[in-house]
Amino acid sequence: MIDELRQIAIFARAVDHGTFKGAADDLRLAPSVVSHHISQLEAKLGVTLIYRTTRKFTLTPEGERLLKSAHIMNDAVTAALDDLRGTLSEPSxxxxxxxxxxxxxxxxxxxxxxxxxxxxxxxxxxxxxxxxxxxxxxxxxxxxxxxxxxxxxxxxxxxxxxRRCIAGASSYLSQFEPIKTPDDLKGLSWVMLAGVKGSNQRLTRSGQSPVKIDPVGQITANSSLAVYRFVKEAAGIAIVPEFLTEEDVSKGDVQIVLPDWDLEALxxxxxxxxxxxxxxxxxxxxxxxxxxxxxxxx
CATH class of the missing domain: 3.40.190.10 (Periplasmic binding protein-like II)
Structure with a gap:
């Protein structure tokens, strides 16, 4: 099918130019190659499309019918390519x-x-x-x-x-002494995110050695949004993305625990x-x- 389409396109170009040489120059092929493709097409179709002489050619009735279809085909392909080029110029x-x-x-x-x-x-x-x-x-x-x-x-x-932080509801944290060091985290309940590889986390602060913490939670959820919702409901503290806390911190409903310590960013x-x-x-x-x-x- 691909070969036939190519041969039909070459046939139409030859007819439009009026000579094999004109089509050959346009298609950057040798005139003999143009003639060969048209001869192959005629052999496959079992009809004569062009009456040839040494100087010119004329179309047979079958050639006239095929030329009409070839022009419809070429117009459709040209329109499709133009539409695609327009699409590419404006991403879609x-x-x-x-x-x-x-x-x-x-x-x-x-x-x-x-x-x-x-x-x-x-x-x-x-x-x-x-x-x-x-x-x-x-x-x-x-x-x-x-x-x-x-x-x-x-x-x-x-x-x-x-950036991540440790966050807790103000109502929950009010039950404990102020948390000033990583050691003060011991005894607090944690809400955990399921699927996190390894529970060990490191807190760092300029001028001090990193401190490893090992959160253990009664509640584990498979959604970071659910984890933070549990934090807001005073179920415990959790490691959460900072951006989740901004509005609640500004209202005083949630507090950042150990704000002068950093967790490794993801x-x-x-x-x-x-x-x-x-x-x-x-x-x-x-x-x-x-x-x-x-x-x-x-």
Whole structure:
């Protein structure tokens, strides 16, 4: 089928030019190659398309019929290519994104909103989940996750660092003596995030050696948003993203525990299929997020 389509296109070009040489020059082929393709097409169809002489050719009735169909075919292909070029000049399509649930409460939402406003022909389909999804098997174009720092890869890009803190409801913390050192954390209840590898965490402060803490929780949830909701309900303290706490801290409902100590920041990174086009909407989307500095903290 592919060979026949090519031969029909060459046939139509030869007729439009009136000579094999004119078509050959246009197609950058030898005249003998043009003649060969048309002869092969005639052999496959079992009809004569062109009556040849040494100087010119004329169409047979079958050739006239095929030329009409060839022009319709060429017009359709040209229109499709023009439409595609127009689409490429203005990015369009569906972009399927999966992201950690906690990021639904972050500035990621605003940046995606701004991205959509700049590119109205791109449809974003978002799934927020703390269950790690597989890009290819689950049909996603981009995955935005939070995790420990790791080496970069051609299909992975760190977007920013996600700062974490220890938070507790003011009503819960009021039951205890003020927490001034990591040792004062002993005896407090913790709410844990399921699936976190290793419970040991390190607190650091300038001029002091790191202090390892080992949270143990009565409540474990598989959602960072659920963990923080338990914190707000005074179920205990938890390690949570800082951006989740900002509004409640400003109202006095939640307190940052040991605010002068730091937990190791995590990477917020984007991943995408390794064979994604470098000029496609996936690359456009990731590059746009990378330009949005301080996404979480702004």
């Amino acid at each position: 399509g569906v972009l399927r994104v999966t992201a950690t649930s906690g990021l639904s409460q972050s500035r990621l939402i605003k940046h995606i909103t701004d991205f959509c406003a700049r590119h109205p022909k791109i449809d974003i389909r978002l799934e927020f989940s703390d269950q790690r999804r597989h890009l290819i098997e689950d049909g996603f174009d981009v995955s935005i996750q939070v995790g420990a720092k790791n080496s970069q890869a051609p299909n992975r890009q760190t977007l920013f660092e996600g 990477d917020v990174f984007a991943e995408w299929p390794s064979n994604a086009s470098k000029d496609g909407i996936v690359s456009l989307f990731v590059a746009d997020l990378c330009r949005s500095e301080n996404m979480i903290d702004s």
